[in-house]
Amino acid sequence: MTKASDSAAPRRSPFPPWLRKRVPTGGEARRVRDLLAELRLETVCSGAHCPNLPECFARGTATFMILGGTCTRSCRFCAVPDDPPGPLRDDEPGAVAEAAARLGLRHVVVTSVTRDDLADGGAGHFARTIRAIRQRLPKAVVEVLVPDFEGREADVETVCAAGPDIFNHNVETVPRLYPAVRPQADYRRSLDVLAHALRFAAGRDRPRFTKSGLMVGLGETHDEVRAVLADLRGAGCGIVTIGQYLAPSPAHVPVARFVEPEEFAAWEAEARAMGFAAVAAGPFVRSSYHADRVYEQCTGDVTA
Amino acid sequence: MAVEDVKLPDLGEDAGDMARVAFWYVDPGDQVESGDELLQMLTDKATFDVPSPVAGKVVELVADEDQEVLVGGVLCRIDTGD
Numbered sequence: 534m535t536k537a538s539d540s541a542a543p544r545r546s547p548f549p550p551w552l553r554k555r556v557p558t559g560g561e562a563r564r565v566r567d568l569l570a571e572l573r574l575e576t577v578c579s580g581a582h583c584p585n586l587p588e589c590f591a592r593g594t595a596t597f598m599i600l601g602g603t604c605t606r607s608c609r610f611c612a613v614p615d616d617p618p619g620p621l622r623d624d625e626p627g628a629v630a631e632a633a634a635r636l637g638l639r640h641v642v643v644t645s646v647t648r649d650d651l652a653d654g655g656a657g658h659f660a661r662t663i664r665a666i667r668q669r670l671p672k673a674v675v676e677v678l679v680p681d682f683e684g685r686e687a688d689v690e691t692v693c694a695a696g697p698d699i700f701n702h703n704v705e706t707v708p709r710l711y712p713a714v715r716p717q718a719d720y721r722r723s724l725d726v727l728a729h730a731l732r733f734a735a736g737r738d739r740p741r742f743t744k745s746g747l748m749v750g751l752g753e754t755h756d757e758v759r760a761v762l763a764d765l766r767g768a769g770c771g772i773v774t775i776g777q778y779l780a781p782s783p784a785h786v787p788v789a790r791f792v793e794p795e796e797f798a799a800w801e802a803e804a805r806a807m808g809f810a811a812v813a814a815g816p817f818v819r820s821s822y823h824a825d826r827v828y829e830q831c832t833g834d835v836t837a
Numbered sequence: 838m839a840v841e842d843v844k845l846p847d848l849g850e851d852a853g854d855m856a857r858v859a860f861w862y863v864d865p866g867d868q869v870e871s872g873d874e875l876l877q878m879l880t881d882k883a884t885f886d887v888p889s890p891v892a893g894k895v896v897e898l899v900a901d902e903d904q905e906v907l908v909g910g911v912l913c914r915i916d917t918g919d
Binding site: 548556562579582586590780782 | 848
């Protein structure tokens with residue numbers, strides 16, 4: 534006799550029932566893993582211990598993480614190690630393009646670690662990666678999720694001039710929690726990065742949209758989330774993602790609250806009413822989760 | 838008779854990381870189809886239901902409830918009858 538009746542009432546799980554996923558059978562996961570290993574590419578999926586990894590890899594997709602596997606910042610929500618950075622790989626832009634082509638991606642998302650040790654923060658490497666993907670996959674949508682480049686407008690412009698369709702930079706949390714969650718970042722600076730990308734795009738083809746995201750469940754209030762959404766709209770941000778914060782280990786910032794699916798639905802409706810062209814909100818929503826489908830919500834350019 | 842090891846699948850953890858067995862949906866002797874849920878695992882970020890990759894009879898639960906298992910570690914053995 535099976536114990537399937539137990540499935541309705543999981544016993545020892547510290548997570549609420551909506552933070553439960555089924556591991557896919559079959560799919561492309563092995564092929565994705567092998568390709569990433571062959572081309573020596575990092576993904577944020579793996580680096581951040583993303584709970585969506587089994588699902589996304591099985592679908593044959595991944596979010597590339599360039600500029601190395603270690604980060605010069607020590608945000609307390611993130612699993613990517615903050616060991617000393619290594620040299621950039623000159624062949625990395627080509628390897629990302631090769632992987633995207635062999636996976637047959639129509640929507641390519643590229644993010645990175647933060648490289649405060651580099652004079653341009655890695656902006657030039659981002660631009661080369663965007664151009665390599667464009668050359669290899671001219672029809673693909675290219676989305677970049679960039680660090681704040683310490684607010685340097687020239688570096689934002691270097692990335693934007695390479696012509697990504699979507700320029701994403703996450704604010705991650707509400708300003709009050711920055712010292713505890715991302716101590717080396719600055720909320721206003723992040724908003725300025727988004728605003729500057731949009732200013733650069735004016736009169737050009739691309740970036741077509743700016744995008745940002747935040748985690749909830751870190752101890753923020755509803756009014757604080759509302760204020761962040763308003764600030765993002767004020768910076769002209771067209772696409773927003775809202776997901777549950779999950780601690781990668783007991784050494785990271787603990788989860789303050791598990792936000793219920795109904796509350797995410799309410800945030801989605803509220804963000805739409807505020808004028809975002811596309812919104813994704815839900816317990817397992819991450820910045821690049823189903824990024825292709827989120828982009829399909831956009832019907833036209835959104836400006837400030 | 839062919840007995841297959843069912844291993845802990847890729848749950849997003851790094852090699853060398855562990856996931857914890859929450860509980861088994863099946864007992865030794867149960868017949869399962871490919872895709873039937875075998876057990877529930879916990880990582881630091883979520884609860885995962887792990888389906889059987891094969892059809893057959895569960896012959897042994899190798900990992901106990903509450904036990905931590907390394908990525909790639911054996912969870913149970915299933916006789917596929919081949």
